[in-house]
Amino acid sequence: xxxxxxxxxxxxxxxxxxIILTALAVLPRFVEIYQTQLLTYxxxxxxxxxxxxxxxxxxxxLSFGHSAYxxxxxYAVAFIVRDLxxxxxxxxxxxxxxxxxxxxxxFGFVCVRHTRIFFGILTLALSQVxxxxxxxxxxxxGGTDGIRVASAKLTLYGGLINFAGPGAFQRFVYAxxxxxxxxxxxxxxxxxxxxxxxxxKALQAIRDNEVRARFVGISVQRYRWIAFMISGAFTGLAGxxxxxxxxxxxPDILYWPFSGEIVFMSVLGGFRTFTGPIVGAVVFNYLKTxxxxxxxxxxxxxxxVLVILVMALPTGIVGTVARMTSKLRGxx
Amino acid sequence: xxxxxxxxLKRYFGDTRAVDDVNLTIADGEFISxxxxxxxGKTSLCNVVSGLLTSDSGKIIFKGHDVTHAAVTARxxxxxxxxxxxVNLFDDLSAFDNVALAVFSREGKIRxxxxxxxxxxxxxxxxxxxLGQFGLAGKRNETARDLAxxxxxxxxxxxxxxxxxxxxxxxxxTSGVSTRDKxxxxxxxxxxxxxxxxxxxxxxxxxDVVFKYSNRIxxxxxGAILAxxxxxxxxxxxxxxxxxxxxxxxxxFTRKD
Amino acid sequence: xxxxxxxxxxxxxxxAVLFLIAAGLSLIYxxxxxxxxxxxxxxxxxxxxxxxxxxSALGHAVSGTLGLAGLLLLLPIGxxxxxxxxxxxxxxxxxxxxxxxxxxHLLVTFGLLMIxxxxxxxxxxxxxxxxxxxMDRMGSLPIGLLIYPTYNLVxxxxxxxxxxxxxxxxYRTRFGVILRATSQDRRMASALGINVGRVYIQAFAIGCFxxxxxxxxxxxxxxxVLGIGxxxxxxxxxxxxxxxxxxxxxALVGALIVSFVRTAGIxxxxxxxxxxxxxxxxxxxxxxxxxxxxxx
Numbered sequence: 001x002x003x004x005x006x007x008x009x010x011x012x013x014x015x016x017x018x019i020i021l022t023a024l025a026v027l028p029r030f031v032e033i034y035q036t037q038l039l040t041y042x043x044x045x046x047x048x049x050x051x052x053x054x055x056x057x058x059x060x061x062l063s064f065g066h067s068a069y070x071x072x073x074x075y076a077v078a079f080i081v082r083d084l085x086x087x088x089x090x091x092x093x094x095x096x097x098x099x100x101x102x103x104x105x106x107f108g109f110v111c112v113r114h115t116r117i118f119f120g121i122l123t124l125a126l127s128q129v130x131x132x133x134x135x136x137x138x139x140x141x142g143g144t145d146g147i148r149v150a151s152a153k154l155t156l157y158g159g160l161i162n163f164a165g166p167g168a169f170q171r172f173v174y175a176x177x178x179x180x181x182x183x184x185x186x187x188x189x190x191x192x193x194x195x196x197x198x199x200x201k202a203l204q205a206i207r208d209n210e211v212r213a214r215f216v217g218i219s220v221q222r223y224r225w226i227a228f229m230i231s232g233a234f235t236g237l238a239g240x241x242x243x244x245x246x247x248x249x250x251p252d253i254l255y256w257p258f259s260g261e262i263v264f265m266s267v268l269g270g271f272r273t274f275t276g277p278i279v280g281a282v283v284f285n286y287l288k289t290x291x292x293x294x295x296x297x298x299x300x301x302x303x304x305v306l307v308i309l310v311m312a313l314p315t316g317i318v319g320t321v322a323r324m325t326s327k328l329r330g331x332x
Numbered sequence: 333x334x335x336x337x338x339x340x341l342k343r344y345f346g347d348t349r350a351v352d353d354v355n356l357t358i359a360d361g362e363f364i365s366x367x368x369x370x371x372x373g374k375t376s377l378c379n380v381v382s383g384l385l386t387s388d389s390g391k392i393i394f395k396g397h398d399v400t401h402a403a404v405t406a407r408x409x410x411x412x413x414x415x416x417x418x419v420n421l422f423d424d425l426s427a428f429d430n431v432a433l434a435v436f437s438r439e440g441k442i443r444x445x446x447x448x449x450x451x452x453x454x455x456x457x458x459x460x461x462x463l464g465q466f467g468l469a470g471k472r473n474e475t476a477r478d479l480a481x482x483x484x485x486x487x488x489x490x491x492x493x494x495x496x497x498x499x500x501x502x503x504x505x506t507s508g509v510s511t512r513d514k515x516x517x518x519x520x521x522x523x524x525x526x527x528x529x530x531x532x533x534x535x536x537x538x539x540d541v542v543f544k545y546s547n548r549i550x551x552x553x554x555g556a557i558l559a560x561x562x563x564x565x566x567x568x569x570x571x572x573x574x575x576x577x578x579x580x581x582x583x584x585f586t587r588k589d
Numbered sequence: 590x591x592x593x594x595x596x597x598x599x600x601x602x603x604x605a606v607l608f609l610i611a612a613g614l615s616l617i618y619x620x621x622x623x624x625x626x627x628x629x630x631x632x633x634x635x636x637x638x639x640x641x642x643x644x645s646a647l648g649h650a651v652s653g654t655l656g657l658a659g660l661l662l663l664l665p666i667g668x669x670x671x672x673x674x675x676x677x678x679x680x681x682x683x684x685x686x687x688x689x690x691x692x693x694h695l696l697v698t699f700g701l702l703m704i705x706x707x708x709x710x711x712x713x714x715x716x717x718x719x720x721x722x723x724m725d726r727m728g729s730l731p732i733g734l735l736i737y738p739t740y741n742l743v744x745x746x747x748x749x750x751x752x753x754x755x756x757x758x759x760y761r762t763r764f765g766v767i768l769r770a771t772s773q774d775r776r777m778a779s780a781l782g783i784n785v786g787r788v789y790i791q792a793f794a795i796g797c798f799x800x801x802x803x804x805x806x807x808x809x810x811x812x813x814v815l816g817i818g819x820x821x822x823x824x825x826x827x828x829x830x831x832x833x834x835x836x837x838x839x840a841l842v843g844a845l846i847v848s849f850v851r852t853a854g855i856x857x858x859x860x861x862x863x864x865x866x867x868x869x870x871x872x873x874x875x876x877x878x879x880x881x882x883x884x885x
Contacts, residue, residue: 062692110871114878117624117691117834121826122874125867128823132863198436198452199445201425205433208422215382215420216495217408217437257819260626260699267696297711303703310697311685 024181033173037245038289040177042282043184044241049265049277050191051234056263057271058195059227060207061115065123066262068107068130069232071254072100073239075134078147078249087155087162089179089244096240097233103130104232105225112224115210124256131254146250149243151176172244180241187234188278194230195274203227235262261288264306270316279318334393335360335531336381336499341390343380350376351387352555358499358531363522365542366535368552369575374535375417377552378501382414383407395498408437411498415491415505417535419484421476427487428472432459434494459494465524466490482513489521493530500525502534506541514538518545539576543567551575591733596852598732602741602810603848605748606803610821611828612755612840613799619835620772620792623683623694627701628800629822630709631671635801636813637709639667640718643809647722657726661743664720664805671801672794679793680786702819710815719812744806751802752841759837768792772835827870833883842881 028036048070055061076099077092086092107126111119134141141147151172155162156179163172194200205213206220214220243249252258261284269280287305291298313320336358343351350373358364366374379385381392383404392400399407422430432449435458436442450456463469466486471479476487489505505521506514522545525532536542542549543563550560551572559572566572614628625631642663682701686693727743729736759765771778771788779785804813828847832839847866854862873880 056692062695064695110875113875118874118878120695121624121830122871124823125826125830125870125874129864129867129871132867133861136860136863193448194445196448196450197445198433198442198447198449201429201433201436201449202442204425204429205422208424209420211384212416212420212422212491214404215384215408215414216434216491217405218433218442219403219405255819256823257702260702263696263699267692297707299703300707300711303700303705303707306700306703307682307697310693310700311682314689314693 021181021185025178028174028177033170036177037173038285039282040173040180040245041242041289042285043180044238044245045262045265045281045285046238046278047184047187047241048235048238048262049269049281050187051231051236051238052262053266053271053277054191054195054203054227054231054234056266057273057277058200058207059203059224061112061224061228062120062263063111063123063231064120064256064259064263065107065111065125065127066231066235067254067256067258068123068127069100069104069235070239070242070258070262071127071130071134071249071251072103072232073097073236074243074249074253075141075147076100076236077240077243078149081149081153082147087153088158089154089156090158092154093237093240097236100236100239101229101233104229104236108225108228108232112221112228124259127254127259128256131251131256134251134254141251144251146248148248151244151247154244176245180245183237183241187237191234192274199223199226264302266316267306267314268309268316270319272315273318273322276316276318280316283317334358335362335395337391337393338377338381339391339393341377341380341392342388343376343385344388349373349555351380353390354555354557356550356557358533360498360531361529362531362548363526363546364531364533364548364550365546366533366550366552367537367539367542367576368558372552373555374552375503376555378414378503378533378535382412382501408495408497412501413492413495413497413499414501415489415503417503417507419481419488421484421487421491423477424475426473426475427463427468427479427483428459430476430487430491431462431494432456434491435459435462438495462490462494466493466520482509482517485509486517486520493524493528496528496530498531500530500532502532504535504537506536506538514541591735594732595735595737596856598737598741598745600845600848600852601745601748603851604844605745605751606807607821607824607828607847608748608841608844609751609799609803609806610825611832611844612751612837613796613803614825615829615832615835615837615840616799617793617796618829620768621683621687621789622691623687623698624691624834625796626695626698626822627705627818628698628796629818629820629825630702630705631675631797631800631818632804632821633813633816633818634674634705634709635667635671635804636808636817637667637713637718637804638670638801639664639805640720640808640813641713642666643720643723644718657723660720660723660726664723664809665802667805667808668798668801671804672798675797676790676794678797679790683793684786684789706815706818713813715815717812717814718808720809721812723809738810740809744810747802747806751799755799755837764791824866827866830870830880831873833880836880836882839880839882 027039052063052066055063073096076096080086080092080095110126111122114122135143152163152168156175161175202213202218202223205216205218206223210220239253265281265284266277267280268284269278270276288298288302291301295301315323334357338354338356341351341354354377368374376385380387383402387400391398394410394412397410399410422433432455435455439455460469460472463472466489468483468486468490471483476484479487485505489502492500502521506517509517518541534546546563548560549563549566551558551566553575558575559566559569610628610632614625617623617625643660646660646663678701682697686697724738724740727739729738759768767783767788771783771785775785824847828840828843831846832843850866850869851862854865858865
């Protein structure tokens with residue numbers, strides 16, 4: 001997060017971004033449909049981790065309750081589709097975001113009064129309020145059965161694309177992949193601008209030194225609160241996009257171990273870098289999917305990865321790769 | 333009109349009277365040194381006025397407004413800034429970003445989340461200017477953590493100065509640096525502060541420095557103001573000499589840390 | 590009236606178990622400033638081991654000679670095993686992290702939670718384990734027109750004596766003094782010649798023992814199922830947050846408050862019973878961040 005980017009490095013960044021996005025765009029032509037689906041999940045989690053890391057990486061607050069915002073987005077969509085009969089995905093996104101931001105504003109207002117471990121416990125406790133409500137009010141939420149949201153009921157781009165008729169599933173997978181990819185790209189750009197804006201710098205200042213931040217005129221609590229809402233909104237968007245993909249929302253995504261998984265993703269990729277959480281989320285998604293497919297004891301496997309990561313590679317994948325390349329460059 | 337006025341300002345820590353009924357008036361453009369033995373209440377007074385500590389009773393009037401209960405950020409916006417005795421920086425950010433933050437804040441741009449910080453030409457010029465004034469231009473891209481102690485002290489002051497305050501508190505800006513660097517740091521600070529017409533209150537132990545730079549000296553003892561006046565008046569004040577001698581040996585006026 | 594008495598007894602039953610778990614969590618936080626996310630899973634491990642030991646003993650011919658008292662004495666084996674696991678975890682996984690930010694403590698104990706959940710599944714299988722036979726054999730007591738399981742009173746008594754024992758241990762023994770000194774100032778303790786490393790292992794093992802004991806005494810009344818540890822951890826958090834992280838008295842009072850609110854909740858507002866508990870924890874943290882009994 002060091003020096004401001006010079007013209008040359010901005011160009012390099014732009015070129016790399018375009019190459020990666022192009023690669024992601026043509027990828028479905030070369031892989032089977034299941035891989036496309038899997039990558040869609042990865043991109044959705046990347047948006048969630050991106051949001052989460054605005055708090056951990058940039059503001060210095062470790063939330064152990066981000067399942068709340070992911071779940072709030074997901075359940076909001078489920079309610080909108082089921083109870084309001086809305087079909088447009090865009091309306092679902094707007095409604096879901098409004099609900100998530102409202103909850104993030106409420107929870108955040110309470111949580112930003114504390115930092116460090118108390119912040120973590122507060123976010124966790126509040127997320128479990130939502131979980132227990134989703135769990136207990138089964139006549140509203142379907143309890144542990146959750147709420148089904150059939151992709152056939154939805155339309156994209158204001159009704160331009162719908163999923164009725166034959167071959168609907170395949171069409172949905174591909175259309176939705178590009179839909180998520182586009183939103184992922186937009187989210188990434190927005191987040192990149194935010195963390196490189198004066199406001200983003202102020203958050204980093206708060207992370208580094210709360211007292212001094214106040215003495216350069218930054219209202220620490222208010223900035224934390226705003227960051228909390230933005231963070232919740234991104235994670236909520238991920239929850240919104242996840243529902244049609246999964247076809248079902250259950251209380252599991254509100255339960256606190258899912259918050260742990262979001263933390264896991266960010267640390268896996270490296271929470272001190274911008275791209276770390278994105279890489280971490282995509283890799284985590286593959287890791288978990290293949291672990292679940294190959295062994296009954298996938299949690300053990302993931303747990304070992306996490307412990308080894310913390311012990312040996314605390315800077316995550318991106319941090320470690322960056323260090324290695326700079327070492328290599330140094331040698332040449 | 334006075335820039336700052338404290339009225340019967342008090343702050344106790346249990347039985348310790350850190351700030352005891354202080355009535356201090358500061359006029360625009362002064363360069364004041366706050367001296368006194370360790371524990372005299374200099375830093376506490378600075379903390380209470382800048383807002384780091386709350387006061388128990390009394391008033392703080394700044395530019396005619398009562399800021400006694402104002403938040404730190406409100407005081408900063410009103411024009412009170414300070415540096416810290418123990419360097420207090422954004423350690424993971426570059427020297428440039430440290431100063432740029434203060435510039436963004438002063439210009440009211442810091443809330444902006446829709447623009448890239450490193451493309452704001454005005455702020456870049458301004459921040460580089462400030463770094464240059466403090467001799468840190470060559471270190472602009474270095475992480476604050478990696479700077480030398482003297483450079484960190486200067487950056488700490490630069491951060492406060494970049495807010496373009498009306499009133500600047502400098503809490504021992506030269507503590508913990510070598511004697512050789514000390515003079516250079518003080519020259520830099522004095523020239524910048526005087527050049528901009530900023531009113532400064534400096535806490536300093538080195539009486540050579542105090543006599544050389546200040547146009548008024550305020551002597552504190554046990555939380556209260558014991559004496560104040562021009563450097564000459566203070567130099568010839570026996571009571572002050574007693575206090576300062578008593579605490580720091582026979583070379584009080586020539587002591588070098 | 591009878592129902593009322595039974596509800597009060599139920600509350601004390603809950604409180605006894607929650608106190609054991611929360612006291613361990615609080616002790617570990619108090620001494621080494623680590624919030625152990627795997628603590629609930631250690632409780633689950635205690636429950637599984639004890640249920641397994643009792644079950645195996647019953648399967649053998651010796652069971653006839655063991656009798657009820659013998660079976661009861663087998664229960665704490667779960668706690669001892671968990672303490673032993675703790676004594677391995679602290680020096681290997683936690684010690685390297687004390688100097689690192691607390692994010693890493695949470696992460697590593699979260700990883701540990703994932704690992705241990707599956708180890709439990711691997712060792713004991715997916716079917717619930719219970720030591721319900723102990724409960725059956727102990728019979729019940731008549732309370733008014735209703736009956737109440739005698740074993741529940743054993744749990745309440747265990748919680749009561751554990752609280753007294755722990756209090757005596759921390760405030761009246763030499764080791765307690767060392768423990769408190771270390772928790773207040775690690776460097777000073779080390780300068781005074783206290784072997785901080787050893788104190789940490791011991792404190793962590795004791796904390797784990799408490800969690801394991803909680804599981805061990807609950808398993809005759811409630812079956813050990815996968816995931817109970819994850820569920821109970823959040824409740825233990827509520828207890829320590831209400832009482833104050835790192836405070837023994839706080840764990841006791843917190844456990845009582847949570848248990849009584851929960852019992853009342855199940856009776857009167859079952860849908861929001863858990864939500865109310867989490868909101869209480871939130872409210873306490875807001876008004877008194879250090880909890881009812883915590884120090885800054």
